[in-house]
Amino acid sequence: MKLKKEDIERIRLAKDLLTRNRRYHITISDLSQQTQLNRTKLQYGFKQLYGVSIDDYRILLRMEKAKELLEQTEKSVKEIAALVGYKSMGSFSTMFKKIYSKSPTEWRNGLHGEK
Numbered sequence: 297m298k299l300k301k302e303d304i305e306r307i308r309l310a311k312d313l314l315t316r317n318r319r320y321h322i323t324i325s326d327l328s329q330q331t332q333l334n335r336t337k338l339q340y341g342f343k344q345l346y347g348v349s350i351d352d353y354r355i356l357l358r359m360e361k362a363k364e365l366l367e368q369t370e371k372s373v374k375e376i377a378a379l380v381g382y383k384s385m386g387s388f389s390t391m392f393k394k395i396y397s398k399s400p401t402e403w404r405n406g407l408h409g410e411k
Contacts (some may be wrong), residue, residue, distance in 0.1 A: 299341050306331040307341040314354055321381060323349055359395045362388070366404045373400045 334362035
């Protein structure tokens with residue numbers, strides 16, 4: 297699939313929309329409408345430009361925010377999970393560990409030299 301300059305600009309807009317609205321679940325259909333690109337081209341182009349799927353990029357944004365909150369606040373892990381859009385603390389912890397190889401609690405404790 298060939299991407300035109302206009303397509304690339306629209307895909308960049310999609311990334312910007314995801315980045316600015318990381319706590320909110322923007323569906324691929326919503327992004328497709330807002331960027332005026334069909335879903336297939338949007339998903340293909342995003343992966344080509346950024347090397348990651350839209351869904352994986354959204355997860356990475358949420359986990360980056362969670363890591364930041366763990367490092368800079370005293371909020372509980374449960375509060376942080378909710379703030380980054382997870383209803384289930386178990387799902388949040390599993391995803392955090394998958395990305396950072398430590399649970400959220402281990403990450404926070406590691407910052408303070410605790411074991």
